[in-house]
Structures are given as structure tokens and as C-alpha cells.
Amino acid sequence: MNATYMRFELLRTFRNGRFFIFSFAFPLILFFVIAGPNKGETDFEGTGISAPLYYMIGLAAFGAMMATISSGARIAGERSVGWNRQLRITPLHAGSYLGAKVLTAYVMATLSILLMYAAGTILGVRLAAADWLAMTGLILVGLIPFAALGVLIGHLLTVDSIGPVMGGVASLLALLGGTWFPVTSGFMYDLARCLPSYWLVQASHVSIGGGGWGAQGWAVIAAWSVVLSLLAARAYRRDTKRV
Amino acid sequence: MVNDTATRTGVELRGLVKTFRSADGPVRAVRGIDVTIAAGQTVALLGPNGAGKSTTIDMLLGLAEPDAGSVSVFGMAPTAAIDAGAVGAMLQTGALVRDLTVRELVTMMASLYPAPMAVEEVLELAGIEQIAAQRTNKLSGGQTQRVRAAVALVSDPGLLVLDEPTVAMDVEGRHAFWTTMRAFAARGKTIVFATHYLDEADAYADRAVLMARGRVVADGPTTEIKAMVGARTIRATLPDVPLSALGRLPGVVNADRHGDAVILACSDSDAAVRALLDEHAEARDLEISGAGLEQAFLQLTGGEDDDEHDPRGDSAAAAEETLR
Incomplete structure (x- = not known):
């Protein structure tokens, strides 16, 4: 990994104001608006966890998901000005290029998660250190499919179409994943359990002694990670043309 | 990095063919091109829009795979030459990534190469020291082109490829740009540039390769070419x-x-x-x-498209420009 290249990739992302609003400010505002009034609720919708904890995790998942997927918007933007082609005529290898994109996405996702934890603490969320760590670890693993999804759509879509697609896909995944309310039965439940966003939100169960994901959770995350990574690599390889 | 025998031949294009698929059927953008360029030469690829210049350059840079034929750059495949830092290019379409200053961008690009020029040296060579602290998204069109030139030069490449580099520039900008390129050529570098300006080829190239409809229609010293199409x-x-x-x-x-x-x-x-x-x-x-190049080329090529499978002529030209 080229440290100088990585540093400027991060710097560029930090200087992008729109990105901050969507990945950091937007989830925080939603959290205070939704969880604030239900601050005292200790058994939210029968889940056994408090409303602030539920929404903290839900919105941390949502914010982190947006932060990782939005690497796609940056990639599409770079492609639209021909930067992708410019990089291909340098010795920068595909692995380093994609590695920098994924690492940047993860740095932004981690920041977004930490900000949401701070907000949760303000509304009274208290967890053991081990629970914070286990939960964070699961979220970071659960983001792998979304990092791949970001690269995939960044190399497939144009800068004009990627905004709506990203917003739509992320909102739908967040809804079905249980960011806004628990999905506990019926077809929605069966569908949700096949989605990586559901397991992102399920990371919160760690805090009430749940055993993390279980076999199905790991299998779903692994399957989405592999499939989306292969598709992303394919999209990147084919994307050499003038846009 | 490049040994003595290899330095004699800069670029060798042999039997290059490239056909694109489009909604209207195949577009034969490049139909068999043979060009050998000695190291240290400055060569213009001259031709009207749709002549196949950009497609040829894409193949030269390894951005497009030829359907037939081969490309060699300093005796290497294009990708190997690029990995060695031997190639710099200013592509036809392109802007800069935003949210960095000019100096940061050049520093970032320099970090990708094995033996880059010093950043300050590149800024000076490209004449952009004054705007080094400006953000890349706050530059004029001409300034952007000069920064793109710096990005192409930063690896101190043996081969510099420029695809219609001065299109967005005013007269003064063009002059400054070519002054930079002449200084770079004087270091013994090979330069290949595509242009549809006869005057530009005449003023800055040792040799012009005339392209029309995917073929080389004339190849020689620029004075000869100028008389031919003037x-x-x-x-x-x-x-x-x-x-x-x-x-x-x-x-x-x-x-x-x-x-x-x-x-x-x-x-x-x-x-x-x-x-x-x-x-x-x-x-x-x-x-x-x-007469303009377009018309001169029609005269040179007899005004006939000599390929019965693709009688569309200018539409092929237009398609080549817009193909993704």
C-alpha cells in the first residue's frame, strides 16, 4: 500500500462536504429526532433492549452503510472526469487502487459509527467494554459486502444515476434490515434474514447476551461478500473505456 | 532503466486493428496501422475527428486491447512500460479529481512512480508554480490542461503521449504548453501527439502521420505533409x-x-x-x-471509403468519438 496515495485519498474524502452531511450529520440528526422522545423506553417493541440502544445500532449501521457505499459515488465522479483512465496509465495496481477505496470507506464508516456511539451515550446508552468491542467488530465485518457494493456501482453507474440508486438501495436495505423498526415475522422477516443489512443491525443483540450472528448470519455475510466482491472486480476490470 | 538497444526504437505499432460494436453495427475505428517511431522523435498523429487517433492512442497505452496486431513501447508491452514508469499521457477527455491543491495532486501522482521528477521541478516545467496552492476544482480550462500536463510529465517518462492536448486552450496557453513540451523533448524524450490542427503538427513535430478512417494515408516530414494537404x-x-x-x-x-x-x-x-x-x-x-484537413483527406483518399462493409464513412467517425 502506497502511504502517500492513501493519505491524499483520505484528505480528498475529508474535504468533500456533501459526504459529511450524508454519512455523519444525517444519521445523527435522525437519531436524536427518533430516539430522543423514546429515551426512557427500556424494552423497545419487545426486543428487550432500550430504544436509544436500538436506534443507535440501527443508525450506526445505516450511517456506516452509507459511508461505505458512498465510495461508489466518489468512484463514479472520478470516472466521469476520466480519472480512472488516468490512474490506469500509472503503475498503481488494481489491488492498491481498490484497497485504498475500501480503506477510505472503512475509515469513514468507523468515524460515523463512533459519532453514533457518542450520541447514544448522550441518550443514556451504557454497555460493557467487551460488548462495545464485539458489536463494533461485527459491524465492521458486516460492512464488507457494502464496501464491495460501493466499488461495484461506482464502476457500473454514471455520476448522474448513482445518487438515486445509492439512496434507494441503502434506504430499502436499511428498512428491511430493521434500522427503523424491528422486523420479526412473516415474509419480510424471511427476506430480511437473507440481507447483510439485517445482520448489521443484529449486531446490537450482542449487548443483551445474544450470541452474535449464528451460522446463518455469518453465511449470509460471507455469501454477499464473495458475490459482490467478484462482481466489483469484474466491473473494475471491464471499465477501461472512455465515459 | 531502458537499455541502449531498446532506446533506438521508441514505439512500434504493427498491423493494429480495432473494431467497436455499436447499435448500427460494427465501427471499424482502426483498420491496420503500421508506425515505427524512433526514440527521441516528436511525431504528430494528424487527422480529422474519427480518423482513429484516439483509438490508436488507447491501444498504445494499453487502455484498449487490439483485435489484431501488436504494440511495443521501448521493446515492452504497454502495461510493462507503464509499470516501469516509462509512459506519461494526457488523455483527450479528462479533468482532475477535486478537493486537492495542485501541489498535492502532483505529489500524489509522483508517489505512484518508481523514479519521478521532483514535484517542484514538474511545477516549474509545466509553468504552474503560481497556482500550486489552488484547489484543482477552482482552475480555468487552460490551467487545468497545464496541470494535466504536469501529471503526464511527473514520472519523467521516456514516452509522452498527448491526445489533442491544446483543444481547450487559448493562443497564449497553446504557446506556453508547447514551450513546455519542447523543453521536455530536448531531454531526448519521445513525444507522440494527436491533433487535428495542421499548423500544430507543422510547428512542433518532426514528422506527421496522417490518419483518415482508421488508416495511415501519409507519413513523412511535416513540410511534405503540409504541402500535400495545404x-x-x-x-x-x-x-x-x-x-x-x-x-x-x-x-x-x-x-x-x-x-x-x-x-x-x-x-x-x-x-x-x-x-x-x-x-x-x-x-x-x-x-x-x-481546404481543411477533412477535405484534404478526402482528396488524398480519393473521397472513397474503400471498405464495402462499412460504407457509412462519417457516421463511423462520429461513432468512434462517442463510443464508450
């Missing part, structure tokens, strides 16, 4: 005179009529205009213009 056209309002009479005038190669107007393609426009006014004093609204 033909002029006379246009005049002159009703009721038979074209055959006009075609016989000295210096006239071809006569054509559009309503009341006649258009005379000339090999010697001075002689032709004198004869025209002597014999047809009623001729009005005279205009003499350079």
Missing part, C-alpha cells in the same frame, strides 16, 4: 457558367456547384483566382479558404 478552396457566386469551363482553369483540381455558388478545389489558388477573374469578370463574393 490545398485551398475558392468559393464564388457565378451562375450560368458550366462546370467544365471552370474545371479547365489553371490551378483548379475540381469544380463543384451549389445553386449559384461554385466551389473550386485548387492546387494553386493564386493562379486559379487570377484566371477566374480574367475569364469570368462577373464572379462575385469570392472567398478563399484553406
